Amino acid sequence: MSLLQEVWQAVKAIGTGMATVHKRVYEDAPTEFYPYVKPDLPPVSVQSLALVENEDGSERCIVCLQCERACPAQVITIERHRNPEGKGFLIDRFDIDLVNCMYCAACVEACPVSSIVTIQDFEMSTYDLQTLKADIDFLHEQARRARQWYSPKFGVELRTEDGRIEKAPPEMQPGGLAELLKPAEEVDS
Amino acid sequence: MSTMSLEPVRGRTDEMIVNMGPQHPATHGVLRVVLGLEGERITRAVPHIGYLHRNHEKIEEARSYPQVIAYTDRMDYVSGTQNELPFVLAVEDMLGIEVPDRAKKIRTMFFELYRLASHLVWMGTAMLDLGAISPFLYTFWDREIILGIVEKTAGARMLPNYYTFGGVRRDVHPDFFKDTADFLDHMERRMVDYEHLVLESPVVHARTIGVGVLSKERAIARGVSGPVLRASGVAYDVRKAFPYDAYPDVEFEIPTSPDGDTYARFWVRFQEMYQSIRILRQLVELTPKTGPHKGKAPARIKPPAGERYRAVENSRGELGVLVVSDGTDKPYRVKHRGAAFSNLQIVPDLFVGAKFSDSIAILSSLDPVFGEIDR
Ligand code: SF4
Numbered sequence: 001m002s003l004l005q006e007v008w009q010a011v012k013a014i015g016t017g018m019a020t021v022h023k024r025v026y027e028d029a030p031t032e033f034y035p036y037v038k039p040d041l042p043p044v045s046v047q048s049l050a051l052v053e054n055e056d057g058s059e060r061c062i063v064c065l066q067c068e069r070a071c072p073a074q075v076i077t078i079e080r081h082r083n084p085e086g087k088g089f090l091i092d093r094f095d096i097d098l099v100n101c102m103y104c105a106a107c108v109e110a111c112p113v114s115s116i117v118t119i120q121d122f123e124m125s126t127y128d129l130q131t132l133k134a135d136i137d138f139l140h141e142q143a144r145r146a147r148q149w150y151s152p153k154f155g156v157e158l159r160t161e162d163g164r165i166e167k168a169p170p171e172m173q174p175g176g177l178a179e180l181l182k183p184a185e186e187v188d189s
Numbered sequence: 190m191s192t193m194s195l196e197p198v199r200g201r202t203d204e205m206i207v208n209m210g211p212q213h214p215a216t217h218g219v220l221r222v223v224l225g226l227e228g229e230r231i232t233r234a235v236p237h238i239g240y241l242h243r244n245h246e247k248i249e250e251a252r253s254y255p256q257v258i259a260y261t262d263r264m265d266y267v268s269g270t271q272n273e274l275p276f277v278l279a280v281e282d283m284l285g286i287e288v289p290d291r292a293k294k295i296r297t298m299f300f301e302l303y304r305l306a307s308h309l310v311w312m313g314t315a316m317l318d319l320g321a322i323s324p325f326l327y328t329f330w331d332r333e334i335i336l337g338i339v340e341k342t343a344g345a346r347m348l349p350n351y352y353t354f355g356g357v358r359r360d361v362h363p364d365f366f367k368d369t370a371d372f373l374d375h376m377e378r379r380m381v382d383y384e385h386l387v388l389e390s391p392v393v394h395a396r397t398i399g400v401g402v403l404s405k406e407r408a409i410a411r412g413v414s415g416p417v418l419r420a421s422g423v424a425y426d427v428r429k430a431f432p433y434d435a436y437p438d439v440e441f442e443i444p445t446s447p448d449g450d451t452y453a454r455f456w457v458r459f460q461e462m463y464q465s466i467r468i469l470r471q472l473v474e475l476t477p478k479t480g481p482h483k484g485k486a487p488a489r490i491k492p493p494a495g496e497r498y499r500a501v502e503n504s505r506g507e508l509g510v511l512v513v514s515d516g517t518d519k520p521y522r523v524k525h526r527g528a529a530f531s532n533l534q535i536v537p538d539l540f541v542g543a544k545f546s547d548s549i550a551i552l553s554s555l556d557p558v559f560g561e562i563d564r
């Protein structure tokens with residue numbers, strides 16, 4: 001290749017590169033200016049976990065230990081005792097080690113009453129990792145602060161201004177409402 | 190040559206021993222290569238791996254079958270759901286679980302979306318290694334859109350834990366097909382730009398053509414797979430050789446190149462992206478908009494005693510898994526056949542004789558991902 005050709009090649013390459021860069025300058029980037037603009041996350045997005053209480057403040061969780069069994073990272077620790085009056089169990093301890101949790105949402109998938117849910121609060125940065133070893137109060141507080149959450153059984157639920165819990169309208173529901181109305185087909189082996 | 194480290198040869202003063210990595214930005218993670226250099230030429234190369242070892246296979250023996258799926262994600266973290274598929278397929282085979290047609294197609298769509306995402310990451314980082322910064326920014330821009338589509342349905346961007354025995358965990362978002370079609374339109378426009386910036390760039394030509402030539406025989410002997418193998422002229426693709434999921438229903442070609450050099454590996458990955466777009470276009474049309482997304486699966490997964498090997502063609506090559514069951518709810522053994530791990534075996538072959546700066550280009554053309562290599 002002669003020198004002239006090489007120079008021409010180089011000029012052409014720089015020209016094409018510049019033209020491409022120029023084209024992109026005027027396009028909207030898909031990223032946000034994060035601390036100033038909060039990303040609009042889809043409601044199924046798994047960012048953190050919370051333990052939802054009923055509207056009257058009673059516990060939704062029936063302490064069935066399904067989530068503890070399902071957790072691949074084995075970070076859920078539940079202790080329970082029989083309810084002295086009435087049926088069922090009461091919680092002694094409900095800890096999730098959010099440091100080692102891998103946000104796979106297997107626990108949410110397993111919960112029969114949609115007590116443990118995924119929320120979109122991703123701002124969990126802290127100077128002390130111990131603060132992310134969540135106990136039951138921490139998880140309740142997460143749920144109280146959340147405006148919406150998701151669980152496969154109930155779909156997306158919203159917390160209204162006056163603290164009530166409502167099912168989100170169908171257009172907010174992910175993955176087709178049909179799935180929610182019809183429980184997953186499963187046969188016992 | 191010792192396999193563990195490079196000892197200086199007595200009496201040779203012209204050879205310099207240099208440690209590349211594990212913190213080198215161009216080693217795509219934590220690869221460490223000990224190089225013997227004679228001026229600019231590499232005379233000896235010994236790769237060291239294991240800096241990201243997390244004991245995957247042993248952990249998976251102690252987890253029940255559904256729990257293992259969440260762990261397989263963490264291997265090749267660039268290509269998300271692709272890692273889950275071999276394990277899911279193997280267990281489905283053992284249990285004889287029927288997967289509905291629609292679920293298969295959804296799985297394949299996610300599989301190909303992640304192939305595009307993974308190749309975009311490869312393109313960006315490979316160009317970064319060659320010294321170009323803007324392609325990196327553009328490819329991550331496009332990947333961002335793919336991850337957004339995935340997040341809307343699966344709830345996570347990189348490690349979605351989405352496939353399950355008998356189908357997928359939840360139905361796709363109502364916008365999924367429209368989003369995907371829009372993205373494909375966008376991607377087709379972008380591919381023109383990438384061709385200009387990468388494949389047609391004289392700088393890329395100068396750095397890659399004739400560099401790191403891998404012959405067909407050597408490629409087969411070393412057990413490489415995926416784009417690296419196809420760039421050496423072997424038309425082997427698990428999607429065609431052992432079709433799985435919805436691949437029998439779609440038309441696509443296996444791009445191969447006879448050259449075997451770094452440029453051929455770049456070119457093959459480019460052509461694969463076109464094929465992915467083609468597959469996705471067909472699947473957007475073919476997949477029913479409603480229907481079952483999950484077949485009947487037992488509540489407790491307990492495969493009968495036995496073993497099963499299944500492989501898929503992920504972005505880097507043949508990703509296989511051997512599952513050995515002893516009839517309990519935990520696998521007796523899970524052995525992963527990593528595509529990037531096998532492809533890394535040719536590093537000493539290709540490095541020796543190359544110039545030092547070419548070794549970076551060669552390494553990036555192999556597209557290693559250390560989550561999967563070190564497991
Ligand atoms: S999200 Fe996954 S790892 Fe985290 S607590 Fe739930 S099941 Fe365990």
Ligand code: SF4
Nearest residue numbers: 061062064065067111
């Ligand atoms: S699965 Fe749900 S109801 Fe059962 S213990 Fe866990 S949070 Fe409570």
